[in-house]
Amino acid sequence: MELLHDRCAALDIGKKDLKACVRTPNPGRGRSRRQETRTFATTTNALLELRDWLVAERVTLVVMEATGDYWRGAFYLLEDCLPVILVNAAHAKGLPGRKTDVSDAAWLCQLGECGLLTASFVPPEPIRHLRDLTRYRTTLTADRTREAQRLEKELEDAGIKLSSVATDILGVSGRAMLAALIDGERDPDALAGLAKARMRPKIPQLVQALTGSFSEHHAFLCRLHLERIDQLTKAIGELSTRIEEQTRPFARQREHLVTIPGVGQTVAEVIIAETGADMTRFPTAGHLASWAGICPGHHESAGKRRSGKTRHGNHWLGGALGTAAMAAARTRDTTYLGARYRRLAPRLGKKKALVAIEHSTLTAVWHMLTNDTDYQDLGGDYFTRRDPERALRRLTHQANTLGYTVRFDPIPEAA
Structure with a gap:
């Protein structure tokens, strides 16, 4: 050779x-x-x-x-x-x-x-430093979530059903009630009276939820959980401040990225840290998606295509894109990504539909950073506008399933 x-x-x-x-x-x-x-x-x-x-x-x-x-x-x-x-x-x-x-x-x-090896992407030193910061922040955020789950477990063990009434047990009202429980207050009415703002109408439910067998043992563990959560929150805040400083040279790219539905500042910072914000390293959007491990795999043998599952890729980037995809899927039919998710989920399942949204998001990232432009949403009605006859057939099929026949007449134009 x-x-x-x-x-x-x-x-x-x-x-x-x-x-x-x-x-x-x-x-x-x-x-x-x-x-x-x-x-x-x-x-x-x-x-x-x-x-x-x-x-x-x-x-x-x-x-x-x-x-x-x-x-x-x-x-x-x-x-x-x-x-x-x-x-x-x-x-x-x-x-x-x-x-x-x-x-x-x-x-x-x-x-x-012999030139038979392909080099992996190793970013320059500033991006490596940014990666360390964003990855550690992601790890600490996951640790904080687990610590909150442990706290909820202790409350359940004591028969305190606060999480059944309060959306966030670590909110202002929840923290006040937990602090009172730890300090020795056991009267459900007094605890429920600590509710603030939108929690006030739920006082009757809170009285029932705060009736339990909360002991000194539970108070000791809950205090440790809250202290640990506060420590992690402080560390995450310091990391976010540092990341903000490190991403100043990429402020323009970050402003572009946050225009994508579902992509907030935290996700945008992870995308910049993991890709380096330099799309010249990836010849096409497909190369970027393949490197990230969010495109279908190829496994063909004897003329038959086997499993097409995605391969292992950058799990830090994949996690951030997964967060963005779930947020975009909740935008209903107001955005292209939301409409795409609802179009694919019944046929592929929710998990595969979310991977498709991640792929679409990363494709948009490549074009936006390559062309230095904001996200241009195609609109929630994109698929209807692209193939109106298919949309009519789908509506007709749904009506026929319910036992109705339908006829579509065009709306006359106003004079």
Whole structure:
């Protein structure tokens, strides 16, 4: 096979050390190749020695697998002076029966020198920093949700059915009632009297919901849950402030993204952090959707198409798009995305319909960031306008199902 890189190196990285394989031409021996493998620790000084060795060998390509987080130190140190690519481990599986760190490095090097590996997307340093912030905020937000669920579990254990009446038990009224319970108040009427604003009409239901067997044991655990929720809320606020500062260079892109139905500021920041807001890395919207893992898969054998389920992609971006898709689906027929969801859900099911909305959203993101423009909604009546005869057939079928016949006459134009 033709060699695209005469001097290629590959790294098989572990936690404590790595195997570095270098393949170069063998002078005086025709097309044969010289191969040398060395072991280096993953400390900074050892990685500097590795870099000096690769530079001395005049390596033109360094390949490494995305092994957990262990690849980061070597990649960041080498990227300034050598062409480095990160590859998906699933794309470089070795041959059966020869699985060792040394053979893995050699196999990776052979694939790299022949140009058989596709580089994964590694964003520049500012985007990497933004990614760390948005991902940690997502993690803390999920932790806060779980802590609120634990709090609700303790209330249920005590027979307190506050969540059956209050939409948010951590709202102003809910926090006041919980604080009173923790401080020792057990009178349901007194607790219900702490309701504020829109909760006041629900006082009779609150009296029933707040009647239970709330003990000192429950008070102790609920206090810990509330303290933990407050700590997480404070940390999330600090992260949001920091993210706001980091996304100032992308303020224009963020303003474009929030015009998409269902996409708020938080989701827009995640999209910017995960994609880098640079669509030149993705030739088409289809490439972006494929990279994100929200397009149908291809599995065809013997002329038959097998499963078309989506493959694994960027789950941080997928989670944000899922949030946006659920919000867009609730816009009813006022938006194109809402109409598309209601059109697909009966035929595909809710889950697949939401994935289709995620795909449409990401397609819009690619075009908007490529053309530097706001979202242009096609309207909730897009599908009716596109194929009015189909809409009439659907209405006729529904009427016939109910036992009616219908006739459609055009509305006369006003004089």
